[in-house]
Amino acid sequence: MDKHLTPGHVICLINPVTVNLSHNILVINCGSSSLKFAVIDPESTQVLIQGIAERLNSPDALLKVQPLGSQAIPYINHAKAMAAILASLGDIPIAGIGHRVVHGGEFFSASVLLNEDAVAKIDACRALAPLHNPAHVTGIRAAMENFPELPHVAVFDTAFHQTMPPHAYFYALPYDLYKTHQVRRYGFHGTSHRFVAEQAATLLDKPFTELQIITAHLGNGCSACAIKNGQSMDTTMGLTPLEGLAMGTRSGDVDPNLIQFLVEQTGRDIRQVTDLLNRDSGLLGLSGLSNDMRTLLEAADNGHSRAELAIDVFCYRLAKGILGLAAALDRIDALIFTGGIGENSAPIRARTLAHLKVLKPTLDHDLNSAHGRHTAGRITTTDSALTALVVPTNEELVIARETQRLLQP
CATH class of the missing domain: 3.30.420.40 (ATPase, nucleotide binding domain)
Structure with a gap:
């Protein structure tokens, strides 16, 4: 398996009889120079296709899709990479698109259906995650441009931690820094922590x-x-x-x-x-x-x-x-x-x-x-x-x- 792709997933084209195609979700994880994707049936947990467009905006840009292979896409940007990903999906129907977003600040304590207001709030958190949120916004807009008829959802790394009590998330700093600049502890990897905790509950009965x-x-x-x-x-x-x-x-x-x-x-x-x-x-x-x-x-x-x-x-x-x-x-x-x-x-x-x-x-x-x-x-x-x-x-x-x-x- 290519080391850049998601570990733990066996990639294959699934027999349509075994997959409820109406539930397929395209999951997007957009970085500053990469765009990672996977089509997943959340009910069967099967991954139909996945890949990554990497080194975007450079002469070495490459689209890797499993099980289809690799394709050179020199100097391609996020929007065009999204179009290339769309083309790679072929006839696989998609019910919706889920976007991983690193930082939701205090705006989001749960996943949200995306509209212009929500995208603007994600963009407003760019100072809190300058390496991540601007890229997420770019990816979201590129996906909306290429999939305008589909609903888009943002899932936040920070959302799960919004239940932390104030004594856990406050820094011992002047309070005005929190009120004016939202300086506080947010936490990350929330989707992972939540998932494995739920799995552990099942394992522990x-x-x-x-x-x-x-x-x-x-x-x-x-x-x-x-x-x-x-x-x-x-x-x-x-x-x-x-x-x-x-x-x-x-x-x-x-x-x-x-x-x-x-x-x-x-x-x-x-x-x-x-x-x-x-x-x-x-x-x-x-x-x-x-x-x-x-x-x-x-x-x-x-x-x-x-x-x-x-x-x-x-x-x-x-x-x-x-x-x-x-x-x-x-x-x-x-x-x-x-x-x-x-x-x-x-x-x-x-x-x-x-x-x-x-x-x-x-x-x-x-x-x-x-x-x-x-x-x-x-x-x-x-x-x-x-x-x-x-x-x-x-x-x-x-x-x-x-x-x-x-x-x-």
Whole structure:
């Protein structure tokens, strides 16, 4: 499978007899230089076709569609890429389009049918997510231009966290900064945290609205979330996705005075320091080798000391974040690992649990090595004081289901 496409999905053309075509949802995830898509039947969960238009507005622009193959589309922009995607869909009927939007600010506490007012509010959040929201607006407008007859829905990464209480989302800053500039903690990865929490409730045979769990979404971006009775109570990311855990290229939490220190000591300006914290830090910065955990684990096994350091920092900071989130709960029914690292890296889960001795987890190494696949996700022993599960995420399916829900009369 092409590494740029959504992991975990088997792509094939489905026999029309097995798929309820009237429910097909086109899911769009638009970045600044890419446009990722998938057509999903939210009822059967089957993916009919998916792909990505990448390196847009460059001579190397490429459209990759599975199962159809790749096509060079030099210098193509988002609108024309959307038209190319439309052409690739052939005769597959679409009932609606769901758009992933990173930041909904305080405007949106749930998914919403898109109109001009909603698009304007998404655009108004561009200062809160300058790398994401402008691209989302571009993608939404391109999709509306190419699919004017279809309903469009926005599903927000921040929406699930709008249930956080004020003591969890306020910074200890002058209150006017919140009133005037909406400076507060928002949180991200909400669709993933919500999905795996609902899946965990099923696996644990407990009502979602009575469950108290901590979910850890670990990929290139990482965040953890405390969920109580079906609602987000706290999460590690904040105003932007930079806050919180150590990540692939992001530093996570640092002393705020570090920015001024680096400006004065290194000659960088504020924008360059911010870029360093977002793009050159985390696993990549510590190791000097890679932001890919698989590469670092292999290097550490071969004696690479800085790869070992990066892994240690990652796991310790994750455990520290998990224990901090416990303050939002009365108990921890389960700890959930998800995302590319969380689902596939047994060593990272083991190292993280080793830092959580206060919660008394007892890891079953065989179950952990099998990623919990044969025990409803469980990787701890049946008598472990802390239950830990591996639950695969599927953000695209959440977006498809949310879109279908809003399209129903």
